[in-house]
Every structure is written in C-alpha cells, then in structure tokens.
Amino acid sequence: MANVTVAAIRERAPGERRVALVPEAVTLLHRAGIDVLVETGAGSGAWFADADYTDAGATVVAPEELYLRADVVLCVGPPDQETAGALRAGQTLIGLLEPLRQPALVQDLYRRGVHTVSLDLLPRTLSRAQSMDALTSQANVAGYKAALLAADSYDRFFPMLTTAAGTMRPAQVLVLGAGVAGLQAIATARRLGAVVSAYDVRPASRGEVESLGARFLDVQGPRGDSGQGGYARELTAEEQEAQRAALDAHIARSDVVITTAQVPGRRPPLLVSAAVLERMQSGAVVVDLGASDLGGNVEGSEPDKTQVLDNGVTVIGAGRLPSAMATAASTAYARNLVALLRHLVRDGELVLDPADEITGALMGGGPS
Known part of the structure; x- marks a missing residue:
C-alpha cells in the first residue's frame, strides 16, 4: 500500500514569506509514514533552502509534478487563482483558507471535487486540538x-x-x-x-x-x-x-x-x-x-x-x-500541520471523517 503524499507549495501572495512545511516537519512526517514533496523555492522566504528539504527526506519538485503526485496540498494562506486551478478532483487542500472571507474559493474547489480543510475553523476550545491551532501559533508571533x-x-x-x-x-x-x-x-x-x-x-x-x-x-x-x-x-x-x-x-x-x-x-x-x-x-x-x-x-x-x-x-x-518573522512563524505553523496530519492519516490512508469533531469542523467551510 502506497503512503499518503503531502506537498508544500510556494506561497504567492505579495509579501508572504512563510512556508507550510519546514525541514524539521519533513522528518516528523516521514516517521509517521507520510511522503513529502516540496515545491522548488518554497522555503526561500523563510531561509530554508531546497537542499535543507532534500537532506530531511523530502523530494523537491516543480509545480507541475507536485500537483500530479500529491494527495494533499499544504499552504499557508488562501491560494491564488492559478494555484487553485491546478488542483484536481480527489486532492485535499489544507491551510488557512479564510472560508468566511472567501467563500467563493472554497465553493469552487468543492464543485471541482477538491476537499478543503481550513485551519481557520479549528475548535479552539477543544484541548486535543491545541497542538493543531495555527491561529494561536501565528497570533503569538504577531503579538x-x-x-x-x-x-x-x-x-x-x-x-x-x-x-x-x-x-x-x-x-x-x-x-x-x-x-x-x-x-x-x-x-x-x-x-x-x-x-x-x-x-x-x-x-x-x-x-x-x-x-x-x-x-x-x-x-x-x-x-x-x-x-x-x-x-x-x-x-x-x-x-x-x-x-x-x-x-x-x-x-x-x-x-x-x-x-x-x-x-x-x-x-x-x-x-x-x-x-x-x-x-x-x-x-x-x-x-x-x-x-x-x-x-x-x-x-x-x-x-x-x-x-x-x-x-x-x-x-x-x-x-x-x-x-515578518517567517522562520519562527513557519516552524510553528508546520508543527500545527504535523499534528493535524497525524490526526487525519490512519493506517497509511487519509481519513476525512465529517463525524469527527475536529475534522468535521475543519471541513465546515465547504457546502454541505
């Protein structure tokens, strides 16, 4: 049985230097039986070179290959139109997707068969979800x-x-x-x-x-x-x-x-x-x-x-x-994603269970 493959893309929003995964996170995901792709240059804004990811066990690829091979695509902020358009049916997009502010993005992905998991929607009062709480980790950096x-x-x-x-x-x-x-x-x-x-x-x-x-x-x-x-x-x-x-x-x-x-x-x-x-x-x-x-x-x-x-x-x-603190912010965010992926990947498969109180909430940005 093949492992789940996750891929971190390069952020394209103006001024955005963060990256969804850092080399430390690649090592942790490999230990959990998850394969990792990283888009060329994805970590450069946070001072992580492609060689750092390769040394940690990731495969650095061009965008075309990334979208072809990935089961799960990881981002920080909402993707731009070109990135969203490259996603295909059956893939899962995970990030701070801002579904309350950009409902059209999530609805379009839903219509095209792309699953969305938005960390904005995490139930912050659940103690077992604290390690996944990206809003809190990024707010700490901002404060x-x-x-x-x-x-x-x-x-x-x-x-x-x-x-x-x-x-x-x-x-x-x-x-x-x-x-x-x-x-x-x-x-x-x-x-x-x-x-x-x-x-x-x-x-x-x-x-x-x-x-x-x-x-x-x-x-x-x-x-x-x-x-x-x-x-x-x-x-x-x-x-x-x-x-x-x-x-x-x-x-x-x-x-x-x-x-x-x-x-x-x-x-x-x-x-x-x-x-x-x-x-x-x-x-x-x-x-x-x-x-x-x-x-x-x-x-x-x-x-x-x-x-x-x-x-x-x-x-x-x-x-x-x-x-403005891309290295620290990316490291904290990547740890949130590792915790989430450990929750979602079970026995080598990605499980998006809407009945689960964490998973169901995170998928709440899409139409029912």
Missing part, C-alpha cells in the same frame, strides 16, 4: 512582533533608565484586546521594561492580564463573554460606541497603543477614532494588529502601511506580521 515594532518606532526608551544624563521614565503602553496576540504583546512589552495596561470586553481576561504584570483597565463600558471559538463576541454598534468613549481618555495619554481585536470573517471593531488620534501626544505610536482589507481597529489605518499624522503620531497598520 510578539507588534511589541517589537512599537518599540522600534517609538523615539524614546521602553524601560526606565537611570543614567548620568538623568532618569528616563518608562513608556506607558496600552494593549486593547487580551486574546493570544494581545497577551503576547503585553508579555513582550513588559519584558522590554514598559509600564503596561490592557483592556478586554471579557471580564475573565483580567486574571490573564494581571498574571503578566500588567494593569487591567476598569472602565465603564460593555462587558461580554467569549463568543464562538474562544473569541470575544462581536459587540453591537451601540456597545462599540460606549466602549470607545470609555477608553478614549486612556488612549489619549498612552505613549504606545497596540490594538489586537478581531472578529473571524467580519470587519474588526473600531477602537481608536481619528478624534482620539488627534488628542495623542506627538511621538506616540499606534500599532493596529487588526488592520486588514476589511478595515482595522484604528480609524484610517491601512494594512502594511505606516503613517505619520500631522500631530506627530505614528500609525502602523500591521497587516502581515507573522510573515
């Missing part, structure tokens, strides 16, 4: 990088420094949203020596924030429990306005603000208005981790664009931060 980006863009020190020239006060950092990315941003800013405050609509997040040494803001505003999949529920328009009003004063006096609030498949909530940006002091930095083509947490922010406003406030639309 860490957001704090470093803020520190690099801030023209003063993050920690308090006492020198012969006098004492420099620490930066006052405010993190809005205490999910995975927010907590990592808090932890990193604290390691850099900043005084950190944070806010989240979920009261349960207070303990997590305080455990990292940050202060949880007590503001009069909306409160809510977690929504589906471990995310905060989406606030109504009235609740969002009340939240912004309650936070405005804290934002205006902060040196650095990092926003991390997202709603899967929907426009991120607006947390920082243009009016508040005008009230911030010159030299302040705002990093919008929620910036996307759907909008962001900060009014006027744009993904992958830095703006310096007339009052000297820097607004950074951090659209694709994990790609």
Whole structure:
C-alpha cells in the first residue's frame, strides 16, 4: 500500500514569506509514514533552502509534478487563482483558507471535487486540538512582533533608565484586546521594561492580564463573554460606541497603543477614532494588529502601511506580521500541520471523517 503524499507549495501572495512545511516537519512526517514533496523555492522566504528539504527526506519538485503526485496540498494562506486551478478532483487542500472571507474559493474547489480543510475553523476550545491551532501559533508571533515594532518606532526608551544624563521614565503602553496576540504583546512589552495596561470586553481576561504584570483597565463600558471559538463576541454598534468613549481618555495619554481585536470573517471593531488620534501626544505610536482589507481597529489605518499624522503620531497598520518573522512563524505553523496530519492519516490512508469533531469542523467551510 502506497503512503499518503503531502506537498508544500510556494506561497504567492505579495509579501508572504512563510512556508507550510519546514525541514524539521519533513522528518516528523516521514516517521509517521507520510511522503513529502516540496515545491522548488518554497522555503526561500523563510531561509530554508531546497537542499535543507532534500537532506530531511523530502523530494523537491516543480509545480507541475507536485500537483500530479500529491494527495494533499499544504499552504499557508488562501491560494491564488492559478494555484487553485491546478488542483484536481480527489486532492485535499489544507491551510488557512479564510472560508468566511472567501467563500467563493472554497465553493469552487468543492464543485471541482477538491476537499478543503481550513485551519481557520479549528475548535479552539477543544484541548486535543491545541497542538493543531495555527491561529494561536501565528497570533503569538504577531503579538510578539507588534511589541517589537512599537518599540522600534517609538523615539524614546521602553524601560526606565537611570543614567548620568538623568532618569528616563518608562513608556506607558496600552494593549486593547487580551486574546493570544494581545497577551503576547503585553508579555513582550513588559519584558522590554514598559509600564503596561490592557483592556478586554471579557471580564475573565483580567486574571490573564494581571498574571503578566500588567494593569487591567476598569472602565465603564460593555462587558461580554467569549463568543464562538474562544473569541470575544462581536459587540453591537451601540456597545462599540460606549466602549470607545470609555477608553478614549486612556488612549489619549498612552505613549504606545497596540490594538489586537478581531472578529473571524467580519470587519474588526473600531477602537481608536481619528478624534482620539488627534488628542495623542506627538511621538506616540499606534500599532493596529487588526488592520486588514476589511478595515482595522484604528480609524484610517491601512494594512502594511505606516503613517505619520500631522500631530506627530505614528500609525502602523500591521497587516502581515507573522510573515515578518517567517522562520519562527513557519516552524510553528508546520508543527500545527504535523499534528493535524497525524490526526487525519490512519493506517497509511487519509481519513476525512465529517463525524469527527475536529475534522468535521475543519471541513465546515465547504457546502454541505
């Protein structure tokens, strides 16, 4: 009986440097009885050479051969039209396919007989699925990088420094949203020596924030429990306005603000208005981790664009931060895929069981 063959493709989205598999993952998949193909140059953006994959036991091939031989095609983000068109009936595509934002892609693949497994849809509350949780692994990278980006863009020190020239006060950092990315941003800013405050609509997040040494803001505003999949529920328009009003004063006096609030498949909530940006002091930095083509947490922010406003406030639309740390992000993502493939491949066969609570959820992006 032939082994299942999985193949990692080269990402083609502008600015995307990550790769679905790293050489370490090739070794682990071989031990699980899975054969691995890698598209020529797939790992170059993350500093993995074709020879690294060959040494680990993979076969490096051109795209045409890859799609001909692969049972399972692995990607990071949604494939472009050319890549999607190369897939054939019976193959399985696994990646962060964004089915809530790009339903037409998944529906087209379904009509052509291509199975889709989207890691965006993983039930994050299932303990046995944690090792497969790519959204969490990539959010950790994004939160860490957001704090470093803020520190690099801030023209003063993050920690308090006492020198012969006098004492420099620490930066006052405010993190809005205490999910995975927010907590990592808090932890990193604290390691850099900043005084950190944070806010989240979920009261349960207070303990997590305080455990990292940050202060949880007590503001009069909306409160809510977690929504589906471990995310905060989406606030109504009235609740969002009340939240912004309650936070405005804290934002205006902060040196650095990092926003991390997202709603899967929907426009991120607006947390920082243009009016508040005008009230911030010159030299302040705002990093919008929620910036996307759907909008962001900060009014006027744009993904992958830095703006310096007339009052000297820097607004950074951090659209694709994990790609800025492609080696670490790819390694974490590849480990998620290895865990998933070990779950899906049984006795040498790929088993896509819709009755399984993990597999069924991941296949939920396609029409029933």
